[in-house]
Amino acid sequence: MREHLTSPLTLGDLADAVGYSPFHLARLFRTTVGIPPGEFRTALRFHHAKRLLIGEGLSVTDTCFAVGFDSLGSFSSRFTSLVGVTPATFKRLPELVEGSTPTRPYVRGADRAFDGVVRGTVRTTRCSAIYVGLFPQAIAKSRPVAGAFLTTPGPFELLGVPPGTYRLLAAGQPPGADMIERLAPDAGTLVGAAPAPVVVRAGAEVVHQDVWLRPRYATEPPVLVALAALSMPQL
Incomplete structure (x- = not known):
């Protein structure tokens, strides 16, 4: 999954790669990992997006396409839902966080x-x-x-x-x-x-x-x- 973040990858593709039926793989994956394969792959893609935004300095638009989305609106909506802030706000977080680290619980x-x-x-x-x-x-x-x-x-x-x-x-x-x-x-x-x-x-x-x-x-x-x-x- 980590090597194919932007490529089309179905549950059937994953099942074929490991020699299981899609049903058995989905059940085993969820039991082992705690979430379905598709959700795990989505998490990897948006984790990569976070690092592109603040580590590589990519724009929100370039990051959207770099992680395999062709709709900026869909990317921004999913990012906000998963990360808790918009991509634009996340990109600004280094400067916002730098001087405001809490000193008490x-x-x-x-x-x-x-x-x-x-x-x-x-x-x-x-x-x-x-x-x-x-x-x-x-x-x-x-x-x-x-x-x-x-x-x-x-x-x-x-x-x-x-x-x-x-x-x-x-x-x-x-x-x-x-x-x-x-x-x-x-x-x-x-x-x-x-x-x-x-x-x-x-x-x-x-x-x-x-x-x-x-x-x-x-x-x-x-x-x-x-x-x-x-x-x-x-x-």
Whole structure:
């Protein structure tokens, strides 16, 4: 998939390459990775788009075509949905983030009309910027339902969580991470997840959700959400 980001690639093509039926491959892939093959490939394409925008300095239009889209409107809409900000805003994030890195923990609540609470602890030894969030799926895309930013490993509290079933995901970056790594995380970012889905019920607390951070496996989707933007209330 990584070598054919812009080429037409169907589930049948993938199944033929590994010798499985499309149905069996789709089921096995989702069981192993947590999301369908098509969604995983989409994540790879937009992760590449993020790096082209801020690492290679491509324009939004050039990036759109470079990752295989022929409609700028469709590309921009999908990018915004997955990353949490528009491509144009994402391209400006390095200058916006540079002078506004939080110096204390910052908590983002989902909706204070809800009273669900999730508490836990992030465990790691090498990170100075840690993002924790509740997501509908096992992929960090768009903005989390509720999230927290920590400057050191330790306890977190997610407030205002509506009832539902979520995946608790976290990403941590070491001191001195460059701007590309901070906004389009790759090998330098540690990731982790609660071992099981988090079920939030009205008026109840979900506690003891420990998350251990580690290097991302090749079978895991990239972090799509613009991490540094999560700790900036103005975005």
